[in-house]
Amino acid sequence: MKESNIEDGFWVFVSHSTKDFDRVRLVRNALEESGFRPILFYLKCLEDEDEINDLLKREIDARKRFILCDSPNAQASKFVQSEVSYIKERHRMYEIVDLSSLDLDSESIQDDVIQLIKPFRIRTNVYLSYNHYDRGLAQLICKNLKLQGFNSTDTTFLETQEWYRYFEGREGLIQVKRDAIESILSNGYLLYLIGESVSYFGQEELEHAYEIAPQMILLVIISKESIKYIPSFYQNGNFLDLSEITSDEEKAKAVVEKLISLDLENQYNHTRVE
Numbered sequence: 001m002k003e004s005n006i007e008d009g010f011w012v013f014v015s016h017s018t019k020d021f022d023r024v025r026l027v028r029n030a031l032e033e034s035g036f037r038p039i040l041f042y043l044k045c046l047e048d049e050d051e052i053n054d055l056l057k058r059e060i061d062a063r064k065r066f067i068l069c070d071s072p073n074a075q076a077s078k079f080v081q082s083e084v085s086y087i088k089e090r091h092r093m094y095e096i097v098d099l100s101s102l103d104l105d106s107e108s109i110q111d112d113v114i115q116l117i118k119p120f121r122i123r124t125n126v127y128l129s130y131n132h133y134d135r136g137l138a139q140l141i142c143k144n145l146k147l148q149g150f151n152s153t154d155t156t157f158l159e160t161q162e163w164y165r166y167f168e169g170r171e172g173l174i175q176v177k178r179d180a181i182e183s184i185l186s187n188g189y190l191l192y193l194i195g196e197s198v199s200y201f202g203q204e205e206l207e208h209a210y211e212i213a214p215q216m217i218l219l220v221i222i223s224k225e226s227i228k229y230i231p232s233f234y235q236n237g238n239f240l241d242l243s244e245i246t247s248d249e250e251k252a253k254a255v256v257e258k259l260i261s262l263d264l265e266n267q268y269n270h271t272r273v274e
Helices: 020-032 050-061 071-075 078-089 108-125 132-149 153-161 171-183 202-213 226-228 248-273
Strands: 009-016 037-039 063-070 091-100 124-131 150-153 190-194 217-221 239-241
Touching: 009 020, 009 078, 020 037, 020 071, 020 108, 050 078, 063 071, 063 108, 071 078, 091 108, 108 124, 108 153, 108 217, 108 248, 124 132, 124 226, 132 150, 132 190, 132 248, 171 190, 171 202, 190 202, 190 248, 202 217, 217 248, 239 248
Parallel strands: 009 037, 009 063, 063 091, 124 150, 124 190, 190 217, 217 239
Antiparallel strands: none
């Protein structure tokens, strides 16, 4: 059973060495089971290196998401290294997976591969939290996110669950919201829109999220009136001020551009730590 609700057409370019086929195949299968469509190239029919490079670059230009299968074989492959350099040069969103960490004889190999691609799955998901007055802008943002390789989910579904019917008192409701926040941050980014009032989660839940994973949160200021809602604890967090932009279309584009920049920064920091 697929774990993802990612729509058909979510393609992923997989850069790899053909010498790692057995391990790469496991990564490919795990991606497919998670709802992705991996693209792998075996260009045996082409002999002209310039022709191969040109084809690969054009394919990279047409894609938004990439997985770089790292291994001694990949590091020794001039084609893989050329792909990697071009992917980074074009500022495409990518995830590095270490194939050498996979033991093909392990009884838990399937679970190991799922864990290997988990960071990639997390970085492709975005959860939007917003007040219903800002639904039009949120829908535009979701549309643009999809075009740029993100799978967006509307967190306002929580409002339909009638939490007060199941949990008596304020403390019970807050705990439910906190549990939802923790689930979101373990599965993707939280895009928190602040309009003329705070979203369903509220500032208490945003503070809880900030304590857990500040690098996975983007706070978006929609209008000048929104500025007063910026919580003091968030002064050093990731935020985007759209108060000077009047067009919702331009606001949506700016949000996606900022999220791509944040995603690439997180990838850089993750790689640097390793």
